[in-house]
Structures are given as structure tokens and as C-alpha cells.
Amino acid sequence: MSTMTINLKIWRQKNTEAKGEFQVYKLNDVNEHMSFLEMLDVLNENLIKEGKDPVEFDYDCREGICGSCNLVVNGRAHGPKRLTAVCQLHMRTYSDGDTIVIEPPRAAAFPVIKDLVVDRSAFDRIIEAGGYVSVKTGAAPEANLIPVQEEVANQAFDYATCIGCGACVAACPNSSASLFTASKLAHLNRLPQGKPEREKRTVAMVQQMEAEGFGDCSNYAECEAVCPVGISISSIAEMRKNYLKAIF
Amino acid sequence: MKLDPKVPSGPLETKWSNYLRDVKLVSPNNKRKHKIIVVGTGLAGASAAASLAELGYNVQTFCITDSARRAHSIAAQGGINAAKNYQNDGDSVWRLFYDTIKGGDYRSRESNVYRLAENSNQIIDQAVAQGVPFGRDYGGLLDNRSFGGAQVSRTFYSRGQTGQQLLLGAYQAMMRMVHAGKIESYVRHEMLDLVVIDGKARGIITRDLVDGSINKWEADAVILCTGGYGNVFYLSTNAKNSNVTAAWRCHKRGAAFANPCFVQIHPTCIPVSGDYQSKLTLMSESLRNDGRVWVPRDPEDSRPPNEIPEEDRYYYLEERYPSFGNLVPRDVASRNAKLVTDDGMGVGDSGLAVYLDFRDAIKRDGKDAIKAKYGNLFDMYENITDDNPYEVPMRIFPAVHYTMGGLWVDYNLMSNIPGLFVAGEANFSDHGANRLGASALMQGLSDGYFIIPYTVGDYIAGEELPKVSKDHEAFDEAAKDSQEQLDKLLNVKGDKTVIEFHRELGKIMWDKVGISRSKEGLEQAIEEIRSLREEFWQNVRVPGDANYYNKYLEFAARVADYFELAELMALDALDRDESCGCHLRDEFQTEEGEAIRNDEKYAYVSAWEFLDVNGKLETKLHKEDLNFEFVELKQRSYK
Numbered sequence: 001m002s003t004m005t006i007n008l009k010i011w012r013q014k015n016t017e018a019k020g021e022f023q024v025y026k027l028n029d030v031n032e033h034m035s036f037l038e039m040l041d042v043l044n045e046n047l048i049k050e051g052k053d054p055v056e057f058d059y060d061c062r063e064g065i066c067g068s069c070n071l072v073v074n075g076r077a078h079g080p081k082r083l084t085a086v087c088q089l090h091m092r093t094y095s096d097g098d099t100i101v102i103e104p105p106r107a108a109a110f111p112v113i114k115d116l117v118v119d120r121s122a123f124d125r126i127i128e129a130g131g132y133v134s135v136k137t138g139a140a141p142e143a144n145l146i147p148v149q150e151e152v153a154n155q156a157f158d159y160a161t162c163i164g165c166g167a168c169v170a171a172c173p174n175s176s177a178s179l180f181t182a183s184k185l186a187h188l189n190r191l192p193q194g195k196p197e198r199e200k201r202t203v204a205m206v207q208q209m210e211a212e213g214f215g216d217c218s219n220y221a222e223c224e225a226v227c228p229v230g231i232s233i234s235s236i237a238e239m240r241k242n243y244l245k246a247i248f
Numbered sequence: 249m250k251l252d253p254k255v256p257s258g259p260l261e262t263k264w265s266n267y268l269r270d271v272k273l274v275s276p277n278n279k280r281k282h283k284i285i286v287v288g289t290g291l292a293g294a295s296a297a298a299s300l301a302e303l304g305y306n307v308q309t310f311c312i313t314d315s316a317r318r319a320h321s322i323a324a325q326g327g328i329n330a331a332k333n334y335q336n337d338g339d340s341v342w343r344l345f346y347d348t349i350k351g352g353d354y355r356s357r358e359s360n361v362y363r364l365a366e367n368s369n370q371i372i373d374q375a376v377a378q379g380v381p382f383g384r385d386y387g388g389l390l391d392n393r394s395f396g397g398a399q400v401s402r403t404f405y406s407r408g409q410t411g412q413q414l415l416l417g418a419y420q421a422m423m424r425m426v427h428a429g430k431i432e433s434y435v436r437h438e439m440l441d442l443v444v445i446d447g448k449a450r451g452i453i454t455r456d457l458v459d460g461s462i463n464k465w466e467a468d469a470v471i472l473c474t475g476g477y478g479n480v481f482y483l484s485t486n487a488k489n490s491n492v493t494a495a496w497r498c499h500k501r502g503a504a505f506a507n508p509c510f511v512q513i514h515p516t517c518i519p520v521s522g523d524y525q526s527k528l529t530l531m532s533e534s535l536r537n538d539g540r541v542w543v544p545r546d547p548e549d550s551r552p553p554n555e556i557p558e559e560d561r562y563y564y565l566e567e568r569y570p571s572f573g574n575l576v577p578r579d580v581a582s583r584n585a586k587l588v589t590d591d592g593m594g595v596g597d598s599g600l601a602v603y604l605d606f607r608d609a610i611k612r613d614g615k616d617a618i619k620a621k622y623g624n625l626f627d628m629y630e631n632i633t634d635d636n637p638y639e640v641p642m643r644i645f646p647a648v649h650y651t652m653g654g655l656w657v658d659y660n661l662m663s664n665i666p667g668l669f670v671a672g673e674a675n676f677s678d679h680g681a682n683r684l685g686a687s688a689l690m691q692g693l694s695d696g697y698f699i700i701p702y703t704v705g706d707y708i709a710g711e712e713l714p715k716v717s718k719d720h721e722a723f724d725e726a727a728k729d730s731q732e733q734l735d736k737l738l739n740v741k742g743d744k745t746v747i748e749f750h751r752e753l754g755k756i757m758w759d760k761v762g763i764s765r766s767k768e769g770l771e772q773a774i775e776e777i778r779s780l781r782e783e784f785w786q787n788v789r790v791p792g793d794a795n796y797y798n799k800y801l802e803f804a805a806r807v808a809d810y811f812e813l814a815e816l817m818a819l820d821a822l823d824r825d826e827s828c829g830c831h832l833r834d835e836f837q838t839e840e841g842e843a844i845r846n847d848e849k850y851a852y853v854s855a856w857e858f859l860d861v862n863g864k865l866e867t868k869l870h871k872e873d874l875n876f877e878f879v880e881l882k883q884r885s886y887k
Contacts, residue, residue: 065412135378143375153382
């Protein structure tokens, strides 16, 4: 088991209003089997022992499914490993003496709360605008009444796996939330249960996305490249098609 | 304290329908006059909040994460059970009920478990209507898979992400009602206390985790859906922020805590690799369909696994349980892994792991077939351990996964404090001493969609609920207590971090209140927990302030509660002089190491009352006898 020394350059910001800055830390004895977030835990333990403020960052499940973690590592959302949330990244990816720059996802619609923690409530408001099927508890018909083609069900599932982390926004030069919004639309709009509200849903969610201050999509496809669950940008094309159909 | 389970009389099959026939209703005009608080937004919380808001109540939801969608229900992999009998393999509500109550080793209430099985089919209907993308067959109809503890195929799934898809369905239903103005959703808010006025739950105290403010919220009923307490062990498969604080604070306000020692330890998790380890990752139970579990016969054998010949391998599950082999239930598999590692036969750097070997399955079926079945799990394993499981056996070890115990509730899912309801993993209700796979999602949604909306209405219709003010002294006192505890933690200014204390507590719990327990070990554990708790309050170092975002302060308050819960778990385990389900007492097993249950003396729910005697922790045990009118109690055997 090899250990290494890692140099860290981490964004520190006291609160939303404060001006932030990078601070440099040196961490010895980093074990290759540590996860990236465990490496930050160790840094924090050291900082607390030294009487300093630990680095705040969001995390919860540490299994890549809850979407809480959203660090931008050396300029890339979730770090260097494709299809991997930063909580599933391990230190064996790095070498002794490496310098790692860690920032929050930067977007006007994601204000910094503290250090690497940002406010992503804009995502909740996009879902609130129409990201659901309007069915009351108790009003559902028998589950097998409406068959869904296996292929359609599988596609819907692929889009439904979005974890809502916001990496797509962080990676987009326009800070667009198009991939997030389009993935939910592509999930619900193609299912028979979601079809009756397709147009209404599409317009409501797209307009909410704009109202939150996210930019528009210019087809850079950076979002798809960093998405930890591999959501396809075809969903964005589909969203635009449905949006245009709905408003004209 | 009086614990009345309020089970309706009559045959098992008609208890719930009779209840619904007679349930008291609140008229639509009156519903909008009532406010209901839902704490926690996992499967139980989100589904309860959405359903109550649809009925017309004013609902406020609170969660500690930055969005309701991130609750730990999201991490459930395998599936959700329902008695649809789409496979025509003989499934029925009765069979699902029977499997569940037997799986729980006869330590749950017949009436509750039967209702769970009855509700299971409606859950699938509801989820499909919401757009939950379940796995389907070529004809476009819903598909099923098999799970442990059942002889029928009744598990509905969305690949390995069933929890995620069901939670997003419930979250979206909830956000729909936020849009309708019937739910106010508060994220990054942690419940720190329950406010009880005139003997009824009338509100909660929260801390805003962003600005640190302590806030008061009044309501006509409080529904606690805050999940389990597995993180008392420090390392578990729970999310890092999962905690017992809300439930524990309710306990300290008078709610009985039931069966705290019933903890499910899942046999197939990725082992600990070092002190820095922050959590454990589950590998699906399904792997045991094709993987063979073994350790080297000779504890001194240091050869790489692939060089160890057949005769030097100890396939201990296959040898000890010839009829079930590697597919014994979770509790049996976990216990045996501990036995062989205790005997020095464990593998890996730490010696705390066993092999799960796919060599023979790959030889038999080909690598492609194994990849098709388990590809994503193999990738996940390789990502974490850097070992290729197609080439070398996986190393696995048991880890804490789910807690069957929780706040005591009656048939209405109401605690012994009127107006405080508890749903999902946070209550003790349906899984007895052991939960079967694919049953947790079923219970959370049964509680939230199909039980709480009726029982809460019945309570509101039947109670005098005069308006309460947030200026009431009970609110002030609770808010003051919460603030003082945080200040106290910050003011210790000791030398040891919260994480160090938590890790030490976890080790005591794992070693002595874990897979197997003994009288001697439990008594030692209680002493050790007490002295570590004392040290915690004298020597913990919590950084920062209470008036802004401070994750380590959140942790400190939660660990303080774990220290108290831990002692209660050990006491409960000590009281139960039998082995049942996940609770194995060394003194109560056969010569071959099989559990000996004692139905004559221990067929009861342990419900613990919190007594604060001059600031000293005291508890009192109350017993709810379990009467089995409809099933015959049998000893489980997997030989």
C-alpha cells in the first residue's frame, strides 16, 4: 500500500456575500485506497486539530446516487474519471506530489453558501414547475393495464437516472441547466402516463429554467462529457422540439 | 406509560377494511384548517406529505439534505415486493404476509404485517402511474425477479436503482403539491426537538443548517419519517448524514423506543480498507446466486487465492448448510463470516474479509454470462478496491445496513405521544427481528401513501386540537434546550474530534453489540459506552460557531445522541435472553451455532421509556405481548 503527498488548492469562502479565495494545503500520507472525499475528511481532521476551520463540502450517500457531491476538480466537474461521481473517485488516480485544485460548481443560479457548498434549490423549482405526472394517491389504474414497450421503458429509465448533482451546469460555458431539465422531460414525456401533460410540462419547465438564471444551450456537449450517469444530449434536442411544437 | 396497540378485532383479512369502513373523516372544508408537519422526505415522508397535501391539509416538510430528493431511500438497489402474482407462481397477500412475518422471526405484529402485504399491490399501481420506469418484459408488461426468503418471484425493480426511481416518483408527487401551494418544503433544516403541549405533539424545533437559526413550528400533528440509526456503528451502508437525532429527541420527550437491538447486518459489503474509511458499500445480495463463499482452511496460508487448491479451501456455508449453501438468509451468512474470521481464517490485509469467488461460475457459464448478470456490480467493486473480480475472488464482509427497531407505534402508526406519528424505517413496526430483501421500500410507501393519510385524518377528526401559539412556554423551553446543547458542545473545546469519538463508539458497538452478543460483552459495552460518553462531553473539539453552516457541529449533536442510544441498544440486547433474527446471543445457540429462539418468554416487543432521573439516564422496559392468532410459530432451519 503506497502513500503519497498531495498539494491541495481549495476555494474558501465564508458565506454567500464574502469574497472567496484559494488556499493551499499540503496533505501527507494519503493512501491510494482512500476515496477523494475521505482524503478531504482527513484534511478536515487535521485542520480541526490545528484549530482551523474545516472545509465545507456537500456529500451524503458516498455511493454516487444521491447527487449531493458536486466538486469541480482541476477544472472538471466530478474530476477526471468518466461516468464517476466525485465520491466514487479514488486517490489511486493521483500520484505523489500532484497538485489538485478544488472549486465549487460555478453558476449564477448556484450561489455559494460556504466554501464548496452551493445552493441548488433552483433544480427543485424546475421540477416543481412540471416535472411530474399529475396523479393523486389512490387514483392509479392497475399497473399492467397499459403496456409500455420494453425499449421505451428502458429509454425512460436511462433519462430518469439523473442524480441532480448539477455537474452539467458547472461544465457548461453558458451555465445552462438544459441537460438536467431535458432528462426529466425525456423520462416523463415518452411514457404513456406522461404524454397527456407533455406540452404543458415542457413549456413550464423550460420557462422556469430560464427564470432561474441558467443560460441557454449552444451544443457544446460539455454536460454530457461530465455527467456521472451518462445522460445523453439527445434529450436536449427532444426538449427543444417539444418546446417549439408547444408554443407555436 | 400505557401501550395499546389498538389492533382492530376480527379476522386478519378484514381488519384493515373494517378499519377503513369505520375511520373518522375530516370534511374538505375542515382539512384546510389543519397543519401537518412531516419530518424527513424519503419514501415514507415524501409519499405521506404528497398524499396529505392532495387531501387538502396544509403540509410543511423538513429535510436535512439540500433537496428532498436526496434522502437515503435513493440508495436502495434491489427492488420492491408486491403480491401481484403476475408470474402465476402461487403468490398471494397471505403468502407475502407469511414470508415477511416468518422472515422477521416472529417478532412483529400480525395485523401490521398483513396490512403491509395488502397494500403492496396498490404501491406498484401508484408508482407506475407516476412514471416510475420499472423493468418490463418483451410484451411491455412488468417484470419480476426473485429475492431471498421467498419461493415466488414477486420483486419489481428498476435495474439496480429501484430506490432512486421510487423516491423520485414520491418526490415529484410532493413537488407537485409544492406547486399547488399545499406543501411548504424546508430543506437543510434539522429537527432538534418535539414540542408537546397538553400531552399532545404540537410542533417541532429545527435548526436552519445554513444560517444556524433555531426555529419553532406549530402543527396539529407531526409525522416522523427520519429513517434508521445504523450510523451508531460509525461504519454502515447508511448515508453519512443519516442519524437518529429527531427520533431520539422524541424518545426523550416521552415516545417509547422499541426493539433498539434489532439491527440488520448485511453479509456482502466491501471490507474496510483503513482508519480513514468513512462508510461501507453494499454489494447486492444477488451475487450469492453464483459466487461461492470461502476462506483458506489454514489461518497461516498466505498464498494468493488463485493458488490455493480446492482441498485447502473451506467453503464454510456449503459445508455447514448443505441445503441452502451460499443462499442462507442474511443473518446466518453474516454470523458465519464473523465466526471464521474470529477463528483467524479471514483474508486480506486486515483479516476481516472472506472470499466471494466467481471462478466456478465463470468456468460453467462463461465470462459474458456473468458479466451480463453482474457487470455493474463488478465494475463498482473494481472501482473501489482496484481488484478485478473476474480474475481474483471478491473480498467481502458484513456491514450494518438497516435497523428494524425504532419508535414504538400502534396500528395507526401513532407513537404513545398522541399526534406524533412515525413511518418508514423510523418506526419498529413491520420487520420484527429481521427484514427480508425488497421489503423496506414496500413498507415506506405503504405507510406514506396508504396508511398515514387515513390514520392522521382519524386522529384529527377525533381530537380536540385548540390552536397553539409558538409563544407557548413549551416552544420556548424546547428551543432554549436545543440552543444550549449546541453551545455546550462548542464550549467543550477539547482535544479529540467528533469523528474520533464516533469511530471509537462504533468499534465498541461492532465488537460487542454487533453480529453476535454475549451477556459479558454487553455488560462491558455498557461500561465502555458510559465512560466514552463522559469523555466526549469533557474532551470533544467542535470547530466554528453555531450561527452559520457548520457540518461538524451537526455531527457533534448527532453523535451525542448516538452515545445515549448505544447504551439502550446494549440494554435491550441484554434483556433479550434468546437468539432471534439478527439478534444472536452466544449463550443461546445450539452446538452447531444455530439460533435458539424462546417464544415462551420473549414473544414481545421491548418498548423502552426514557426517564431522566436528576440528569442521569434511566430507562424502563415495557412489554407489548405479541399474540399469534393466525400463524404457527416455527423454528427456522436452513440446514
